[in-house]
Amino acid sequence: MPTATCLIRSCIVALILVSAVATAVAAPIQRRTLANGMTIIVKEDHRSPVAVSMVWYRAGSMDEVSGSTGVAHMLEHMMFKGTKKVPVGEFSRTIARAGGRENAFTSRDYTAYYEQLHKSRLPLALELEADRMVNLAFAEDEFARELKVVMEERRSRTDDDPHSQLNELLMATVYVSHPYRSPVVGWMNDLQNMQLADARGWYEAWYAPNNATLVVAGDIEPDEVFRLAENLFGPIPARALPRRKVQTEPRQFGIRRITVKAPAELPYLVMAYHAPVLRDVEGDWEPYALFVLNGILDGSDASRLNRELVRKSRVANSANSSYDLINRGPALFLLDGIPAEGKTVADVEAALRDQIRVLVEQGISDDEMRRVKAQVTAAQVYARDSVYFQAMRIGMLQTVGLPFDSSDRQVTKLQEVTADQVREVARRYLIDDNLTVAVLDPQPLPGGKRPQPNPEGSGRDQR
Amino acid sequence: MTSASVSLPKVLLVLACTVAASAANATLPIQHWQTTSGAAVLFVETHDLPMLDLAVDFPAGASRDAPNKSGAASLTLGLMRSGAAAFGEDEISERLASIGADMSGRFDMDRAGYALRTLSSARERDEALGLLAAVLQKPTFPQKIFEREQERTLAGLKEAETRPEVLADREFRQLLYGEHPYALRTSGVPETVANLRRDDLVEFYRRHFIAGDAVVSIIGDLSRSQAAAIAEQLTAGLSHRSETLQPLPPIVQIETAQTRRIGHPASQAHILIGQPGIKRLDPDYFALFLGNYVLGGGGFSSRLNAEIRQKRGYAYSAYSFFNPLELEGPFTIAVQTKREQAEEALKVAQETLARFVADGPTQQELDAAKQNIIGGFPLRIDSNKKIQDYLSIIGFYRLPLTYLDDFPAQIERITLEQLKEAWHRRVHPERMATVIVAGAQSR
Numbered sequence: 001m002p003t004a005t006c007l008i009r010s011c012i013v014a015l016i017l018v019s020a021v022a023t024a025v026a027a028p029i030q031r032r033t034l035a036n037g038m039t040i041i042v043k044e045d046h047r048s049p050v051a052v053s054m055v056w057y058r059a060g061s062m063d064e065v066s067g068s069t070g071v072a073h074m075l076e077h078m079m080f081k082g083t084k085k086v087p088v089g090e091f092s093r094t095i096a097r098a099g100g101r102e103n104a105f106t107s108r109d110y111t112a113y114y115e116q117l118h119k120s121r122l123p124l125a126l127e128l129e130a131d132r133m134v135n136l137a138f139a140e141d142e143f144a145r146e147l148k149v150v151m152e153e154r155r156s157r158t159d160d161d162p163h164s165q166l167n168e169l170l171m172a173t174v175y176v177s178h179p180y181r182s183p184v185v186g187w188m189n190d191l192q193n194m195q196l197a198d199a200r201g202w203y204e205a206w207y208a209p210n211n212a213t214l215v216v217a218g219d220i221e222p223d224e225v226f227r228l229a230e231n232l233f234g235p236i237p238a239r240a241l242p243r244r245k246v247q248t249e250p251r252q253f254g255i256r257r258i259t260v261k262a263p264a265e266l267p268y269l270v271m272a273y274h275a276p277v278l279r280d281v282e283g284d285w286e287p288y289a290l291f292v293l294n295g296i297l298d299g300s301d302a303s304r305l306n307r308e309l310v311r312k313s314r315v316a317n318s319a320n321s322s323y324d325l326i327n328r329g330p331a332l333f334l335l336d337g338i339p340a341e342g343k344t345v346a347d348v349e350a351a352l353r354d355q356i357r358v359l360v361e362q363g364i365s366d367d368e369m370r371r372v373k374a375q376v377t378a379a380q381v382y383a384r385d386s387v388y389f390q391a392m393r394i395g396m397l398q399t400v401g402l403p404f405d406s407s408d409r410q411v412t413k414l415q416e417v418t419a420d421q422v423r424e425v426a427r428r429y430l431i432d433d434n435l436t437v438a439v440l441d442p443q444p445l446p447g448g449k450r451p452q453p454n455p456e457g458s459g460r461d462q463r
Numbered sequence: 464m465t466s467a468s469v470s471l472p473k474v475l476l477v478l479a480c481t482v483a484a485s486a487a488n489a490t491l492p493i494q495h496w497q498t499t500s501g502a503a504v505l506f507v508e509t510h511d512l513p514m515l516d517l518a519v520d521f522p523a524g525a526s527r528d529a530p531n532k533s534g535a536a537s538l539t540l541g542l543m544r545s546g547a548a549a550f551g552e553d554e555i556s557e558r559l560a561s562i563g564a565d566m567s568g569r570f571d572m573d574r575a576g577y578a579l580r581t582l583s584s585a586r587e588r589d590e591a592l593g594l595l596a597a598v599l600q601k602p603t604f605p606q607k608i609f610e611r612e613q614e615r616t617l618a619g620l621k622e623a624e625t626r627p628e629v630l631a632d633r634e635f636r637q638l639l640y641g642e643h644p645y646a647l648r649t650s651g652v653p654e655t656v657a658n659l660r661r662d663d664l665v666e667f668y669r670r671h672f673i674a675g676d677a678v679v680s681i682i683g684d685l686s687r688s689q690a691a692a693i694a695e696q697l698t699a700g701l702s703h704r705s706e707t708l709q710p711l712p713p714i715v716q717i718e719t720a721q722t723r724r725i726g727h728p729a730s731q732a733h734i735l736i737g738q739p740g741i742k743r744l745d746p747d748y749f750a751l752f753l754g755n756y757v758l759g760g761g762g763f764s765s766r767l768n769a770e771i772r773q774k775r776g777y778a779y780s781a782y783s784f785f786n787p788l789e790l791e792g793p794f795t796i797a798v799q800t801k802r803e804q805a806e807e808a809l810k811v812a813q814e815t816l817a818r819f820v821a822d823g824p825t826q827q828e829l830d831a832a833k834q835n836i837i838g839g840f841p842l843r844i845d846s847n848k849k850i851q852d853y854l855s856i857i858g859f860y861r862l863p864l865t866y867l868d869d870f871p872a873q874i875e876r877i878t879l880e881q882l883k884e885a886w887h888r889r890v891h892p893e894r895m896a897t898v899i900v901a902g903a904q905s906r
Contacts, residue, residue: 047511048845080763089773092763097831099838101762118841148776152731156779156799160627160729263728265622301556310615311552317615341614371560378563378582381514385846445625446728 029394029405030222036238037210040229041394041404043217045387051218052388053125054114055133056395058213059206061186062108062179062329063244068198070186073106074150075202079113080104081142083135088142091128098124108180109328110399116388119219123228126214130232133212136203143196151192154185162262162440166270170438173258174272178249180329208239213398217391249274249330256436264442266317269345270336271352273434275323275425277331281406281413287325288413289421290333290429295372296364296422297321297335297355302371304355305335314340315351328400333429345439360427364419376414380407491850493857494687495864500674502698505854506690507682509847515583515683516851518569519599519697520576520859522789523671526644526711532663534651536671538612539664540568540575545608547597552608555594564591566598572645573789574859575671576678578851583684592693600700602668609661620653631733631900634723638896639739639793643714674701676708680854682847714739714791720894727901732805733797735898736812738891740794743787743860749873750885751785751794756832757824758816759783759796764831770815771798777808783816789860794890805902817892823883837871 027044034040061072082088095102100117102125115125158164168183175181186194214233216225252274278287297305298321305319319337337348383389398404494506502519528536544566545552559566564581577598581591623629633648640646650656679694717738741751752760759767759782771781778800786792796816800808824832844850857866 048841050841050845089763089769093831096761096764097834097838099835099840099842101839101842116842118838121838145773145776149772149779152777152800153779155730155801160731263625265625266618300560302553302560307553307556311611314611317618338618341618367557367561371557374561374563376563378587381512381582382565382580384512385514385848387845442625446726 030226031404032226034209034230034234036234036236038229038233038236039213039398040226040233041213041215041398042220042222042225043215043390043394044220044222045217045384045390046219048387049119049219050116050387051119051122051216051220052114052116052391053122053129054112054215054391054395055129056110056112056213056215056399057206058110058211058399059202060107060109060111060328061182061184063206064179064182066182067190067193069182069190070150070154070184071194071198071202072111073184073186074147074191074194075199075207076104076106076111076113077146077150078138078143078199078203079132079136081139081146082137083132084137085131085135086128088137088139091132094128095125100125106184108184110396112395112399114388114391122216122218122220122225126228126232129214130236133207133209133233134236136207138196138200138203140196143199147191147194150185151188154188154191157185158183159188162260162264162442163268165262166260166268166438166440169258169260170270170272170436173256173438174274174332174436175249175330178247178329180249205242208241209233209236210238211241213395215391215395215398217394218387247329252434252436255432257439258436259439259441261441261443263445264440266338267345267442268336268338268440269348269352270334270438271349272436272438273333273430275331275333275429277327277329278325278402278410281403281409285413285417285421286425286428287331288410288417289425290323290331291325291414292369292372292417293359293422293426294321294323294333295375296359296368299372299375304359304368305337305352308355309337309348309351310340313351315343316340316348319348319352326396326400326402349437356426356430360423360430363423366419369417369419369422373415376411380411491844491867493854493864493867494690495858496691498674498679498694498698500677500695500698500701500703502674502677502679502694502701503858504679504681504690504694505858506680506685506687506694507850507854508685508687508690509682510684512847513583513684514580514847515588515681515685516578516580516847517679517681517683517693518576518578518851518855519595520569520574520678520680520855521672522573522676522708522859523575523667524571524573525647525649526572526789527667527671528644528647528651530642530644530647530655532651532655532659532667533647534616534656535659535663535667536575537570537650538609538616538656538659539604539667539671540570540577542604542609542612542664543602543668544568544577544598545612546603546605547594548601548603550594550597552605555598558590558594562587562590564594566591566595570649571788572647572649572792574855576855580848592696596697596700599672599697604661604664604668606661609664613656613659616650616656617653620648620650620656624653627727627729627731627733627900630725630727631735631898634725634898634900635735635737635795635896636793638721638723638898639717639737640714644711645714645739645788645790645792669702670706671708672701673704673708674698675704677701678855678858680851680858682851682854711790717891717894717896720897722897722899724902724904725898725900726904729901730801731799732802732808732902733799733898733900734805734809734812734902736796736809736816736895737794738895739791740785741787741889742791743789743856744862745787745791747885747889748787750877750882751889753829753832753836753874753877754819754824754882754886755783755785755794756836757828758819761832761835764835766815766819767796767798767812770811771800771808775808775811777804777811781808781812802901802903805899809897809899813892813895816890816895820886820890820892823879823886826879829879829882833874833877836874840871
C-alpha cells in the first residue's frame with residue numbers, strides 16, 4: 001500500500017543520523033555571508049547534471065510557545081499558497097514545468113524548502129525562493145483550507161498510528177519544560193484554534209535573510225551561485241529577530257512511566273534516557289561515545305539487541321536503539337521493543353536493562369568496536385551517492401549551530417572512541433533516574449480482530 | 464523513532480521506475496551479456512566513487528506462491544541470508560558489518576532478489592561478494608531459524624491486520640484479482656503462514672532460484688572484466704532448469720463495479736479506487752503513464768490533488784498511480800480523509816476520474832506533463848542506486864536496451880488524441896473496484 005508522505009507536502013523531519021562526508025577527494029564546501037546576514041553554502045558534485053537548492057530557516061517547533069504549537073509547520077504549508085507576485089499554485093506548477101521536484105519539511109529545529117532540478121533551471125528555483133522569503137500572500141480562504149489539510153496530516157501521521165501516539169505522549173512526558181515536548185504537527189486543539197494572524201506573525205518573526213541559509217549542491221559553479229544569491233537575496237533587508245530564550249530541561253529525579261491504549265495487536269515498549277547532545281565538535285567526547293554505543297546495540301543485524309533479544313533468547317520480535325547527537329535542543333538515547341509470542345513488555349524491558357548491565361559490567365569486544373567503525377567509514381563513502389543527502393547534511397549542521405563542514409571531523413572523532421568510553425557513557429546515562437518508560441497497551445478492534453468486508457454488490461451509487 | 468523521515472514515497476518510485484530508464488544510453492552506456500550459466504547481466508561502469516551497487520533478481524515474487532502456501536516466497540528470500548554454505552546466521556551479519564557492506568532483500572509481486580552495496584576496495588568487495596554468492600547459491604534454511612521467522616511473520620501479519628491501510632489494500636487486491644496470484648498478500652496471511660514447513664521453503668528455492676532466470680545488475684567502480692567475473696561468481700553455482708517456469712495466468716478485467724466497506728475505529732477513512740492497470744511491456748504504457756501525471760501522479764500539478772486537497776481541503780494525500788508488472792499491475796486512486804467526509808471525498812475522486820477519462824487532459828495540461836517528465840529525466844538517474852534499480856527493471860522485464868534512449872521521444876510523440884483514446888479504451892470509471900475502510904457509517 002503506497003504511502004505518499006513527502007510527495008505530498010510536507011514532511012516533518014525529526015532526526016537524521018550523523019553522517020559523514022567523503023574521505024576521498026571531494027570538492028571543498030564553500031561558504032559566504034551576504035551583507036544582510038544570509039548564509040550561502042555551495043557543494044560541488046559534478047557526477048550528474050542536476051542541482052538541489054535548499055533554503056533553511058532556523059525556526060522549528062521548538063521556537064513555538066504554548067497554545068500555538070504547529071504554527072511553524074502550518075506556515076510551511078502557507079509558503080506554497082502564493083505571494084504578491086506569484087499566484088496560488090504557480091510555484092509548484094512552475095517548478096514542475098521546469099522538470100523539477102519541490103517540497104519542504106519542518107522539524108523541531110528548523111524549516112527547509114527544496115527544489116531538485118536540471119542544473120540549468122537553478123536560477124528559477126532561487127528566484128522563487130527569494131520571492132517567498134518576503135512577499136508571501138496570506139489569503140484567509142487558503143489558510144482555512146490548508147489548516148484542514150494539516151489536520152488530515154495529523155490524523156494520518158499520529159492519531160491513527162498507535163506507535164506515533166505513544167511517541168507523542170512519550171515526548172510530552174520526557175520533557176517537562178523544554179519545547180521538544182510538543183509535536184511538530186501541533187496538538188489538534190491548537191490547530192483548531194489557529195488563525196491566519198498566527199501564521200503571519202510567525203513569518204514576520206522568523207523569515208528573514210539573517211535567519212536563513214541557502215545550500216546549493218550539484219553540478220554548479222560556486223561563483224555563479226554566489227552571484228545569483230547576491231542578486232536575488234542580497235536586496236532583502238535584515239530584520240531584528242525575536243530573542244531566543246535558552247530553555248534547559250530540568251534534571252529528572254526518578255523513573256517515569258506512561259501507558260497508551262490504542263487499537264493494535266502487539267504491545268510495544270519504549271525506554272527514553274536523557275543524554276548529552278553534540279555542541280563542540282572538537283571538545284566533546286560523550287556524544288561520539290553514545291553514537292558508537294548505539295551502533296554496538298543496533299547498528300546492523302550483527303548488533304547486540306537483534307542478536308540477543310530477537311534471535312537468541314526470543315524475548316522480542318524486534319528490538320532497537322537510537323540516538324540523535326545533532327539537535328538544537330537536548331538529546332535522548334532510546335531503546336524499544338515488541339515482545340515475542342508469549343512474552344510481555346516487562347520481559348522486554350528486563351532484557352533491555354540486562355543488555356545495558358552486561359555492557360557496563362563486561363565491556364565491549366575489539367571486534368564489535370571494529371565493526372561499528374567500519375560501518376561509519378563505509379557510510380561516509382555511500383553518502384556521496386546522493387546530492388540531496390549531501391545538501392541536507394550541510395544545511396542541518398549549519399542550522400543547528402555546528403560547523404557546516406564538520407562531518408569529516410565528526411567521523412574522525414568517532415573513530416577515536418574507545419570501548420571504555422562507550423562503557424562509561426552507558427554507565428553514566430542509561431540509569432533509572434534518567435528514564436521514562438512508555439508502553440502501548442493494544443486494544444482489540446471493535447467486533448473482533450479481523451473486520452470483514454460488508455459487500456454491497458455492484459452498482460456505483462453507493463452514497 | 465521520532466516523527467517521520469524524508470524518504471521517497473513509493474508512489475514516486477513507481478513513477479520513477481516507469482520513466483526510469485531512458486535518456487541514459489547516451490550518457491550511461493549499458494553493457495549487456497549473459498553468463499555461462501545463462502543469467503542476464505547489465506553493467507554500467509563508473510569510477511566516480513569507490514563503491515559498488517549490484518543486485519541479483521529472480522522471478523520468485525509473491526505471485527509465485529501457491530495460494531495455500533502464500534507467504535512461502537517471502538520467507539524463502541528472507542531466510543536465505545540466515546545461513547548459507549558454512550556460514551551461520553551470526554557469521555553472515557558479522558562479516559558484512561565488519562566491512563561496512565549492506566545486503567538487503569528486495570521483494571514484490573514479480574521479483575525476489577538481493578541487493579548489495581559495498582566499498583570497491585578488494586578486501587571489502589571480495590568478502591561481500593563471497594557472502595552474497597553463498598546466500599544465493601547455498602542457503603541452508605535452518606529449521607530453528609525457520610520456526611523463529613515463521614513466528615515473527617505471523618505476529619507481524621496479525622499486527623498489520625489491525626491497520627486500516629492494510630485492510631484496505633487486502634480487500635482492494637481481492638476485488639481486482641480474485642483468484643489470480645496477484646491477489647496474494649506479499650507476506651502471506653496468518654492461515655497459510657502458520658501451515659508452512661521448512662520443506663516448503665526448500666522446495667520454493669529449488670524451483671525458483673534458477674541461473675537462467677537470474678538478472679544481475681551492476682553499477683560502480685569496476686572494469687568490464689571484473690564485472691564479468693563477479694557475474695560468473697554470483698551465478699555459477701545456481702541450479703539449472705529442470706521444469707519450465709509456468710507463465711502466470713492472464714488477468715481478467717473487472718466486469719462490474721464493486722464496492723466494499725469495512726468498519727474500523729480510525730479517525731480517517733482509507734479510500735481505494737481502481738482496476739487492473741498496465742503491464743511493464745504494454746503498447747499503451749506511455750499514453751497511460753503520461754495521462755496519469757495529469758490525473759493524479761503529478762503531485763500538486765495533478766487534478767486529484769487540486770480537486771480533493773487544494774480546492775476542498777479534504778485530504779493530505781490524494782493521488783493515483785499505475786504499478787506496471789509482468790502482467791497488468793494495479794491502477795490505484797488513493798485518498799485518506801476524515802471519516803465524516805468520506806462519501807464526499809469519494810464522490811469527488813470518482814467524478815474527477817470520470818471527467819478525465821471522458822474528456823482527457825487539456826493541451827496545456829498535456830504540455831506541462833511532458834515538460835515535467837522529459838525535463839526531469841536527469842533526476843531519475845542522478846545516483847548509482849537509482850541507475851542500478853533501472854538496470855534491474857530493464858533486465859528483468861526484458862525491456863529493450865534502447866529503452867532509456869527512447870523514453871523521452873516516446874513521451875514526446877504522444878498526441879492528445881492518442882492519450883484520450885488509450886484512456887478511454889483501458890480505464891473504465893463505470894466498473895471500478897472501490898474499498899472504503901473506516902467510512903462514515905461504522906466504527
